[in-house]
Amino acid sequence: MRVEIWSDIACPWCYVGKARFDKALADFPHRDQVEVVHRSFELDPHRAKDDIQPVLTMLTEKYGMSEAQARAGEENLGQQAAAEGLAYRTRGRDHGNTFDMHRLLHLAKEHGRQSELLDALYRANFAEERSVFAEGHERLVELAVSAGLDADGAREVLADPDAYADEVRADEREAAQLGATGVPFFVLDRTYGVSGAQPAEVFTRALTQAWGERSPLTLLQGGDGDADACGPDGCAVPHS
């Protein structure tokens, strides 16, 4: 079974939702047969790379919240994160463009380190005092290394703005095709979708349901019903 999770590093509910999903997955009896793929989604794709703002300023300017509303929202998110055992700085965080981080996550996917890098990026963005946006590529290289990637490989990808750019955009196109308007968005075997940081029980139910409904394959045959194949008893003789 395959679970695809669309998310953004700048999305607090994605941070909380991943922890809730991971909890459900850890208790799922068939977890060894579940492949998890992280897909890219940018909440703020049109923001310039050098346009870095404090989160509270972004919330008041972009979404028209009052400062009190913005602060209350962050405090509430902090509580939800804490309930999942996650550290969350409710003040002093930055907001910025996450495209490079998504490109790096595609590199990490090729090395089987995607979940590790996503965790490192979330932690850096939501829990640590240093800004994940303000220090340029070397901060991201450091995080890539902490997730088990090679520093030079990460540096090369970051230096080339085209590297994995198509992969990021393909993920985003696919999210739109699947009807996702927000993140996190979970897709199980392209059959079931779960939108938002639902409680772990909802993910458990979705995993169980999708697992139970895995359908046996329908075999499609050629006109003569014969199969030119090789098996343990040798290869079929051509019937031309």
Place this chain on the structure above:
Amino acid sequence: MRVEIWSDIACPWCYVGKARFDKALADFPHRDQVEVVHRSFELDPHRAKDDIQPVLTMLTEKYGMSEAQARAGEENLGQQAAAEGLAYRTRGRDHGNTFDMHRLLHLAKEHGRQSELLDALYRANFAEERSVFAEGHERLVELAVSAGLDADGAREVLADPDAYADEVRADEREAAQLGATGVPFFVLDRTYGVSGAQPAEVFTRALTQAWGERSPLTLLQGGDGDADACGPDGCAVPHS
């Protein structure tokens, strides 16, 4: 849409079948949205690594064919290959253990070079005079490099017998679970299966059918129907 193809490098029908499938895919209007994944299957998993035999000897000893039958089978396979524009040496080829090649194909997958490496391995095994089995790792490194992989990376994987071994075995387990007893075995979106090197028209039909039946997602909701998510208009406020 995702197409998974189980195959073995030592399988002539897999060589022919890939060409037929590739032809159907090249003409498929939605080919840009089709992801192809090659999965491992060994026809002769218990053969020792140093047990290399001429194919004709293997056919007579392992499958009890007469030498005339074995020769006729190879001649016929050569004709089928030629019909797809593929070179095929009907005499003088070797047979051996392909586990290391499958491990290398999993490395190639991580670098987006799996189809290129599989083509290179097929060509080396079926069309070239040099044995792909007899020259040890350096021959495989050479082929990996021809497919766009890094020589040192390939050498490292080949030197460590555990590298990607679990991935090869997981593919083989999954083939058995899906009911594949021979290869090539094609699985479309885990819904349709095509067994054997069917004519390109069968693959066209399978692609068209699976594409047309891609189902919309069923959204599973939490108890309160609410979604803690972030979208273009900001993040939902926690409702704890």
